Amino acid sequence: MEKLCYETLEKQGYDGYLLKDAPERVLQFGEGNFLRAFVDYFIDMMNEKAGFHSKVVLCQPIAPGLADMINEQEGLYTLFLRGFENGKKVNDKRVISCVSRCLNPYQDYDAVLACAENPDLRFIACNTTEAGITYDPACSFTDVPADSYPGKLTQFLYKRFETFGKESGKGFVILSCELIDNNGKELEKCVLQYADQWKLGEEFVNWIKQENIFCSTLVDRIVTGYPRNEAASICEELGYQDNIIDTGEVFGFWVIEGPESLKEELPFEKAGLPVLITDDHKPYKQRKVRILNGAHTSFVLGAYLAGQDIVRDCMEDEVICGFMNKTIYDEIIPTLTLPKEELKSFAASVTERFKNPFIDHALLSISLNSTSKWKARVMPSLKGYIANTGKLPECITASFAFYIAFYRGKQLTEDGLIAARPAGNEYTVKDDRPILKFFYDHREDDARTLVHAVCSNEEFWGEDLTAIAGFEDAVAGYVADIWEKGAYEVMKGCLDK
Known part of the structure; x- marks a missing residue:
């Protein structure tokens, strides 16, 4: 040839x-x-x-x-x-x-x-x-x-x-x-x-x-x-x-x-x-980071705990896709400055991109370094929503609980922190070594103790998240529900509120 x-x-x-x-x-x-x-x-x-x-x-x-x-x-x-x-x-x-x-x-x-x-x-x-x-x-x-x-x-x-x-x-x-x-x-x-x-x-x-x-x-x-x-x-x-x-x-x-x-x-x-x-390119960068990247970080850890493996399949699940859309349209878009129609159009394109039949985008690959990702991509929307409404955003708060539940591991290795899904299959959490060591050291904590330790770790977040009224209690409740009922039921519950 x-x-x-x-x-x-x-x-x-x-x-x-x-x-x-x-x-x-x-x-x-x-x-x-x-x-x-x-x-x-x-x-x-x-x-x-x-x-x-x-x-x-x-x-x-x-x-x-x-x-x-x-x-x-x-x-x-x-x-x-x-x-x-x-x-x-x-x-x-x-x-x-x-x-x-x-x-x-x-x-x-x-x-x-x-x-x-x-x-x-x-x-x-x-x-x-x-x-x-x-x-x-x-x-x-x-x-x-x-x-x-x-x-x-x-x-x-x-x-x-x-x-x-x-x-x-x-x-x-x-x-x-x-x-x-x-x-x-x-x-x-x-x-x-x-x-x-x-x-x-x-x-x-x-x-x-x-x-x-x-x-x-x-x-x-x-x-x-x-x-x-x-x-x-x-x-x-x-x-x-x-x-x-x-x-x-x-x-x-x-x-x-x-x-x-x-x-x-x-x-x-x-x-x-x-x-x-x-x-000024910054509003467009904010739009991409908060909607596209923020959507990824908000739902993938919960979706993985719920048994999914790739992004495209999540879009075919009514509950997971619904959770993502509620996060974007109800909790992220209201915190952004570009015209609402532009933001909604971009959000619609995100859903289409996530459905791409030619890309097997693994949830585990997106989970890499989720601590810094949640801080950069999701935390600004959390704070913006509270500033606008005086209330906690249901889905974003739940996403923080998914992050904590996903990082609850049982064995620290050279490769990362070994954890397991409810079905029993193991996965490896990958992040900076001190972060993995922190979660390993807290592996025996109950939900409330673990959530307090994570929220109050200023090295992770640059501030003490327990200072956000009601946040620690809400996250602790979600973590307990994830452990008892599963991440999927927590997502379903967020859609009912």
Whole structure:
């Protein structure tokens, strides 16, 4: 079977959209599944629908990477977006042709720096994981390349500054996609630290600030990556060998914080794409964290104790899905600031995403580090609801009890805390070691003693939750009910109130 390339597609008589030649206007640090199913997909669509006419040159941020496989296929790969949309099952296929090549900075860093001399280059996109945006003072300007991503970016920006000097318009729009708060601003902060540490001069620092736009962004799409178990049959159906097939969910949403002028430079709106350029991305991040992530954290531990294993099956259960919906619509949405119709529309899309027939999203994988997740994703809704109504939210309060019951283990091992469902099958709770040790030490407590210990642990929550009127008593009652009647009955009871 012939490998995917432009010649192979020509032989097949492929009649889909392809862009073989265009200026490289985008440099992308990161060549992994997420960026190729998200940023590169949007650019490819923008090329077709809005005449953006741009190629993306990729730079693999770590070694080893995918550079060789990408270059062997001339940057081409097949992307499948699969799931539910407007109540219908969707399985869309597209050959992505916006990628020109992929550079390996560990083999040829000069080729990466040479991109800084390209006058057409205007945009830099990146997703180097949450750990990627860090300032490492051990990095040196003379490293080939610098070890940290912000170090590499500083070297690249300095090469640009050397090449074009103070020429206006030759800075970059930098789109940071890492999953940390204020990702763009944090990246800029690291770059300025390197410029100072490496003594690159006041003119360069001013150029960074005045000619470059560091955009914080919110990214939202589940990307499932290379379909290992299906790849052979997919290639057989495609009629070519594609070693970098990518898969993701249909839903995608990108919020870019930046000036109004970006709407002209990046014609996402003209292309009809779900990309929003705004002066404040935070309300949209809050919406995602509190509704989508908060829904996950609120119901999955109870659903697991009730005998479920994957998210999709939970959506087919009237009680569990009802509990989730009551949590979202009655207790979370009223605490948020965006227009209610926008919030309800997003919530409806969440239910569709959770029903995705192509993704087996395991409840146990979502349960990882649930302590910090509950604090970040659910606790703000708890406090917001109380502030608005003066009452405790039934479902959110119950979700805290599910968390405590899920973490009640009997054996502490190197792998985690071993616990058991009511049916007797064991599972492993995974979290920071001191948290697991805490629950292990309290394994013999009765419901009230255990709940008091958890609620009053300020190291977990940053405050004493026993100070919330009625919360400790309500949680203790729910925990006792979970132990006696089961998590499913507690969910059912919440729906009856």
